[in-house]
Amino acid sequence: MQTMPTWRPDPTLYPSPRSAMQAPPETFGYVVRVNPNDDGKPDAICTIDLDPTSGTFGTVVGVAEMPHAGDELHHFGWNSCSSMLCPSAPHPHMERRYLVVPGLRSSRLYILDTKPDPLHPHIVKTIEPEEIAGRTGYAKGHTVHCGPDGIYVSALGGPDGDGPGGIFVLDHETFDVLGQWEIDRGEQVLAYDFWWHLGHDTMITSEWGTPKMVETGLQPDLLLNSQYGHHLHFWNLRDRKLTQTVDLGKEHQMALELRPAHDPTRSYGFVNTVISLADLSGSIWLWHRPEGKDGDWAIQKVIDIPAVPATEDQLPPALQPFKAVPPLITDIELSLDDRFLYVSCWGTGELRQYDVSDPFHPVLTGTVKIGGIVARTGHPAVDGPLNGAPQMVEVSRDGKRVYVTNSLYMPLDAQFYPEGIKGWMVKIDAGTNGGGIALDPEFFVDFGAFRPHQVRLQGGDASTDSYCFP
């Protein structure tokens, strides 16, 4: 399934995050749509019209259903991105064309071609879980990042449901499964997200839980015993060896999304922890080391969001003993200029915008309220309360538009929104000078009984591409 390189570089590849911010606004995006009903119908990749001048703006204009039911599509990525311009192995004549879509539950991996008809991508290759397990020892594929030398996919664990989880690599061009990425993993067992500082040859990985620890939802005994992940791992990207592990403290359970500075000369980034056992708060941490130095990485908490008191009758059974609704920070996103950090509070129903120009001292610059376990805040475009809450966040390359979906992961949806999440996607307009965010009152994509998850924007967004030039 190799395609011929092009004569000119793919126009969606940019040498630096600064130049990517000049990219034209996206006119459509792809969203994962999970089918939570046990009716034998599959999940899908939906195409959403994002062109405000179009008559079908803010509606689903394409549905690419998977051939199997029950995959639980979750995160996904591109075959090619701006890291193709990296100088050590440059090949920018590879088109950004294929979507790489893992099924978190099925461990299957689909490759979709967006070229002949971008609004209706179609499957060109399916990699079965047996092949991935056989060649890598891994199952439950999660994050996808296109790297300078291949497509990297994180996995929660092995086919037996235990750890270690890690990363495997696909060939850029053929999508052959090449093998396990790690050469020396040290003590690392739990896995979740990963990303890198390409200018510093550093990979960072985070921790959630093994497949057995998460597939039936959060297990209270494991949670209360601090068994979910609370470490960050730093690796030498070239040697594929673990170089350092930092502990956030075992009360900070589930260290998830990694957002390194997009500027490759910078050496800091942000990670969220979902819940603190001490007070149900959620927090954002900054990893950093002095610029130009090769020493150890340090980490410190820079944002703390408290739980909000609530009465038992407002809460799902899992939270009733605590008489509070936790913020449940489940996703964060950093704008391409490394200036604004967006924080999803999936419990309290908020999306927050922080100015992180000084990454050590974030300043809250905006809040949008929608959904939430207790608040159930509605949207101007529809009647009545909404459930679910801001979860997956995607920011446009110019930093002016933020897209949010409301479902997390079916076993966790059921614990925190046991009545069943009604899926939606909204758009938030962002001020890029002083900050500030506001809901687009017209834009509301109703997914009904289906659950939307990760969003990918046409030509790239703030969490798909990595850059080798500042």
Place this chain on the structure above:
Amino acid sequence: MPDLSASWPWLTLVAMGAFHGLNPAMGWLFAVALGLQERRLRAVLAALGPIALGHALSIGLFAVAVGLLGLIVPQRLLLIVGGLALLAFAGYKVVTRFRCVRWVGMRVSAVQLTFWSFLMATAHGAGLMLIPALVRLERSGAAVAAAQDGHAMDHMDMSMPMAMPMPMPSHAPATGGGDPIAPLLGAVAVHTGALLLVAGILAVVVYQRVGVEVLRRAWVNLDFIWTGVLTITGVITLGVGLWQVLMG
């Protein structure tokens, strides 16, 4: 007027050096990236030495191979084998859809950068492209030696498909001196010098003035052109070799 048959190999080496230097994959872009990462021009300039050295080592390997083979293999056979190797490599590039070298890592020591450049030049067949010029120079070096033994007329001039006898070495390359290897080392130096000049100018101009944004507009797929040059060089080399066989 300079004798074309004596000067064309050197002109070819310079032109190929400039062509290789132009290719971002041969190193100037890496130099720019290292400069931007460290925010100083000195890092750009410091990268150029290892990049040139690695390229020279790769080219040198081919030069030495040609020199050694030339001692035991007739020129026409060397040309035929070289031509076939060029065509096979061009075919390989097409069949593998111009796959690139796998390399991750931007924080490189001078030794690692030298190795990287060696790897890139070798994987792109940079040395293969120089085979006709190298064979010609190996012959001219050998011819000097042979002339001193009084057997110069045994050697055919591969540059002339008309199979003209080779001009007597009245102004054979000064590096000759009877050693078939010496002009080849001169060839490596000349080629690498041209590469260094072009890559250096590009790196500094892009770092100081133009910016990497230019890549989006100006970076045509050099793999296509590169493979075209490999093919043309292969056809010519093979053709000359076969011609020499036919003409006895």
